[in-house]
Amino acid sequence: MDYKKAGVDIEAGYKSVELMKKHIKQTMRPEVLGGIGGFAGAFDLSAIKNMEEPVLLSGTDGCGTKVKLAFILDKHDTIGIDAVAMCVNDIVCSGGEPLFFLDYIACGKNYPEKIATIVSGVAQGCVQSECALVGGETAEHPGLMPEDDYDLAGFAVGVVDKKDIIDGQTIKPGDVLVGIASSGVHSNGFSLVRQVFEMSKESLNTYYDELGKTLGEALIEPTKIYVKALKNVRNAGVKIKGCSHITGGGFDENVPRMLPEGIRAVIKKDSYEVPAIFKLIEKNGNIAEEMMYNTFNMGLGMVIALDPKDVDAAMSAIKDAGDECYIVGHVEAGDKGVTLC
Numbered sequence: 079m080d081y082k083k084a085g086v087d088i089e090a091g092y093k094s095v096e097l098m099k100k101h102i103k104q105t106m107r108p109e110v111l112g113g114i115g116g117f118a119g120a121f122d123l124s125a126i127k128n129m130e131e132p133v134l135l136s137g138t139d140g141c142g143t144k145v146k147l148a149f150i151l152d153k154h155d156t157i158g159i160d161a162v163a164m165c166v167n168d169i170v171c172s173g174g175e176p177l178f179f180l181d182y183i184a185c186g187k188n189y190p191e192k193i194a195t196i197v198s199g200v201a202q203g204c205v206q207s208e209c210a211l212v213g214g215e216t217a218e219h220p221g222l223m224p225e226d227d228y229d230l231a232g233f234a235v236g237v238v239d240k241k242d243i244i245d246g247q248t249i250k251p252g253d254v255l256v257g258i259a260s261s262g263v264h265s266n267g268f269s270l271v272r273q274v275f276e277m278s279k280e281s282l283n284t285y286y287d288e289l290g291k292t293l294g295e296a297l298i299e300p301t302k303i304y305v306k307a308l309k310n311v312r313n314a315g316v317k318i319k320g321c322s323h324i325t326g327g328g329f330d331e332n333v334p335r336m337l338p339e340g341i342r343a344v345i346k347k348d349s350y351e352v353p354a355i356f357k358l359i360e361k362n363g364n365i366a367e368e369m370m371y372n373t374f375n376m377g378l379g380m381v382i383a384l385d386p387k388d389v390d391a392a393m394s395a396i397k398d399a400g401d402e403c404y405i406v407g408h409v410e411a412g413d414k415g416v417t418l419c
Contacts, residue, residue, distance in 0.1 A: 093190035097190055097193070097194035101197050101200075101201035101202075101211075102197070102211050104201055104205055105179075105201050105204040105209070105210050105211040106210055107177075107178075107208075107209070108122075109121050109122040109123070109124075109125065109177070109210070116213075118213065119180065119212025119213035120212070121178050121212060121235075129237070130239055130240070130241060131239060131240035131241065132237055132238075132240075133174075133238050133239070133240050134235060134237055135169045135172050135235070135236040135237065135238060136169075136233070136234065136235050136236070137164075137165040137168040137169050137233070137236075138165060138232065138233040138234070139161070139164035139168070139231065139265075140164070140229065140230060140231035140232070140265075141157055141161050141164070141230055141231075141265045142265055142266065142268055142269070142326075143268040143269050143272060144157065144265050144268045144297075144298070145157055145229060145230060146268070146272065146277060147268070147277070147297055147298050148298065149226060149227060150277055150278065150279060150282060150294075151279070151294050151298060154195045154196050154199070155195050155196075156199050156202075156298060156300040157196060157199055157230060157300075158181070158197060158198065158200030158202065158203055158230065159202055159203040159301065160199075160203075160264070160265045160301045161181060161199075161231060161232040162179055162200055162203025162206075162207060162209075162232060162234070162303065163203055163207075163264070163265070163300065163301035164232070164265055164301060164325070165179065165232050165233065165234035166179070166207040166209060166234050166236070166303060166305055167301075167303065167304050167305075167323045167380070168323055169235075169236035170304055170308045170309075170321070171244065171322065171323045171336075172238060172244055172245070173238045173242045173243050173244040173312075173318065173321075174237060174238040175208075175236050175305075176207050176209035176305060177234075177235050177236055177237055178210045178211070178212040178234070178235055179200070179203075179204050179207075179209050179210070179211050179212070179232055179233070179234045179235075180211075180212060180213045180233050180234075181200045181211070181230065181231070181232045182214060182215050182217070182230070182231045182232065182233075183196060183197075183215070183216045183217070183228055183230050184217045184219055184229045185218055185219065185223065185227070185228035185229075186218075186219060186220065186222070186223035186224045186225040186227050186228070187218065187220065187225040188218045192228075193216055196228070197211075197214070200232070203300075203303060206305070206306070207303050207305040207306075209234065244318050244319070244321050244336075245320075246319065246320035246321075246336040246338055246383070247338050249319045249337060249338055249341055249383045250341070250409070251341070251410045251411045252386065252408065252409070252410075253319060253320075253384060253385060253386070253408065253409045254383070254384050254385075254389050254405060254407075254408055255343060255345060255381055255384075255405070255406050255407040255409065256381070256382050256384060256389060256393060256396075256403055256404065256405055256406065257345075257349075257350060257377075257378035257380070257381050257403065257404050257406040258302075258304060258307060258378065258379055258380040258381075258402070258403045259302070259350075259379065259401060259402035259403065259404075260301075260353075260375045260377055260378060260379035261300065261301065261302040261379070262296060262297070262299040262353065262355055263296075263356075263359075263374060263375070264301040264302070264325070264375055264379060265325075266326040266327075266373075266374065266375070267326070267373045267374045268297075270363070270365075270373055271297065271359060273363070274359055274362050274365070275293060275362065281293065282294030286354075286358065288357070289354050289358065290354075293358075296355045297355070301379070302379050302401070304379065304380050306399040306400070307380075307399040307400075307401045307403075308380075308382075309399075310395035310396065310398055310399045311382075311392045311395045311396060313395070314392065314394070314395040315391070316388045316391050316392045316395065317385070317388065318382050318383070318392070319382075319385065320337065320382065320383035321336055321380065321381075321383070322335055322336040322380065322381045322382075323379070323380060324375040324376075324378055324379055324380065324381060325375070327372065328372045328373050328374055328375065328376070329345065329371050329372070329376070329416055329418060330371070330372045330415075331372075333381055333416040334415050334416055336381075336383065337414050337415075338414075340411060340412070340413075340414065341410075341411065341412070341414060342410055342412035342414065342415055342416065343381075343383075343407060343415070343416040343417070344407045344408055344409070344410060344417045345381070345406050345407040345417070345418050345419075346406060346407050346419060347371075347419065349404055349405060349406040350377060350404040350406060351377070352376055352377050353376075353377045356370060356374055356376050356377065359374070371418055378404075378406065381406065393405075
């Protein structure tokens with residue numbers, strides 16, 4: 079008896095690391111110290127001494143049951159983008175710059191080529207968010223997980239000067255809400271999606287005219303990363319007063335998180351075109367509109383609060399980053415919360 083016969087293939091682990099090195103290499107920043115494969119990722123923080131009061135920010139998350147789609151479609155090169163996006167988008171909500179990222183992959187069996195493909199997506203997400211992939215772990219769990227299954231999670235660290243933290247405290251009545259377009263369902267609400275549509279290759283490979291693609295292609299579209307868009311806004315000299323990442327819990331749970339007491343957000347549902355994938359989910363699942371907005375991002379991955387005088391400059395900066403954005407509402411005095419009208 080040995081470890082391999084017990085279900086853990088150490089040699090496969092070595093091969094996975096070798097295959098993923100080329101992907102990790104493209105994420106390197108000058109601050110990364112040492113090579114790949116050490117016991118800890120090392121990141122030089124000398125540059126933050128130029129900040130008055132540097133504050134470290136952190137975020138951790140996974141992709142939820144969206145990984146089930148990757149299993150069925152046998153497509154593993156984008157799910158890593160989702161893992162990065164879910165973490166770094168939270169960091170930029172506080173005004174931070176993501177510095178580095180670590181991933182954790184738990185699998186029933188280590189197939190080196192599959193693991194390397196997953197990590198290629200993680201690396202792409204890091205490239206998009208300009209953060210370094212400094213380490214990670216691939217854990218083989220025979221007997222605990224089916225051989226073809228895996229789960230993916232990540233952890234990111236960022237930094238912000240204390241004076242630049244976005245905390246929503248300066249939001250006041252009359253401020254404008256700008257929504258930044260999502261790329262689709264992102265990584266939240268898939269437990270409901272899987273009840274609406276049969277999760278089979280046949281179902282996911284069905285082409286829908288209203289989508290202009292197959293159902294599977296629409297659902298597995300990776301989560302949009304907003305690091306560049308919000309960095310552009312900051313570089314344009316605009317102060318973002320509040321920022322909400324629309325994830326699990328939709329609008330009702332996430333928009334109030336950026337608001338101070340005594341302030342209510344008003345979002346107009348007809349201020350932008352809701353993407354076709356959400357209309358299809360609502361129709362096929364016979365889901366109440368209220369539940370849709372309480373579960374999904376409905377086409378807006380980020381909502382930011384701005385002084386009215388800064389709206390044009392901010393929207394121009396967001397569009398220069400390649401993202402679509404819309405004026406979706408305003409804030410007013412009232413009970414802390416959100417009104418969708």
